[in-house]
Amino acid sequence: MRILALASATENCSVALLIGRRLIAREQLLEHGHAEHILPMADELLREADVSLGALSAIAFGRGPGSFTGVRLAASVAQGLAFGAGLPVVPISDLRALAQRVMELDAAVTRVLVCNDARMHEVYWGCFERPAGGAVAAAAQDEQVGKPAAVSLPASWFAAPRAVHAAGSGFVAYPELRIGLAGQLERIHDALLPRAAEIARLAVPEVASGRVLPAEQALPVYLRDDVAHATGGGH
Template sequence: MSAKILALDTSTENCSVALMINDQIFTRSEVAPRDHTKKILPMVDEVLKEAGITLHDLDALAFGRGPGSFTGVRIGIGIAQGLSFGAELPMIGISTLAAMAQGCYRANQSEHVVAAIDARMSEIYWAQYTRQENGEWTTVMISNAEDSTSQGECVIPPQELAANLSASEGLWTQAGTGWAAYQEALSQLPLTMQPSEVLYPEAQDIAVLAQIEWRKGNTVDAEQASPTYLRDKVTWKKLPGRE
């Protein structure tokens, strides 16, 4: 029997909420890049009313932990923490990149996914995933030739990705906004790829992945919930005449 999990995500232009009860999904989703704070709580109310339960009937609250828009990630985690504190619920943070991989599996059973979110500043948030039989997603590590390190989820200029990415057999499904934003650079990757309609993470996919984490006992208290930004610092050009 699955846990009763409410999931929400505001990390990208998309705003979504989902409630998962006994493998039944109640969901709301809308692309509303500047209205997350207006949309998210009414969506929460709607799915709870549709299912006929309250926050206090839930087992956990899941949220898209990032990466994504700095503001969007902060909005999502702040609202999730507020709901969690009020109902004394444990929290489960799910990668937005992994959620898009799960979205590709939900849409067309894709088990090999390359996810790329436009991170602005000529960079993308990137991860390459393979689905396991138990429903978990394994991140394919990429190597950094400069410092001999490897990483899974990362922020990287798309022009550098081809040089660091190893060729992988099979057909890989693209997900995210990065493919359209950096089409020419990403077309050079040593992968056989196909497009998909999955542009953003969805709360219903976060809820599915949160069930796996729930069964493994991977929950945190509200005060311990934290975002994943990947980018440690933001650089910008100063306006003329300003120091």
């Protein structure tokens, strides 16, 4: 299986190429200018691996939520590449990708709360867990956007307690998140961002089971209805 993955929903602009079990990646932390870097990074990876675009199994991309312009960029680039090469696409939640990153850092972690800064004093957030015997993070409830005070853990997690880790830029932007969740979180990974590497790995079971989409359905997920009026960093 050969999967090219793209992520640009946050300041971490990244591309990954997964060939079997081998993964190579490029990433840059950028305040702006993701569009100028993402395609050259993808071309560089394909040349390094000596793989043509048409030889890929699929193109995966971070579908959001995140920066309006960044999420739109990942979807449009994935769509354009897939159209040209006749490939399917696999949209992956950027929140889920960050949860997966935390779980890969510590194999003992099975529950992760992700809260990323959505600007306007709101966060994009979601709760994810790895089922028994599973290898990847799955959503424990629908992803949401809202005030930090609205963030909460699923009731089922309290019924069967296990350590919960958290991640995301929201914990840096809004200190009240830590206060509201005091005593409920084992550890907060506030410096981690979503990456294409985890998006590629999460796409593997999707491609293997045929859960792919045609290129024209490479669509972003914003969560917020008023994205056109959002301010600051394209959010």
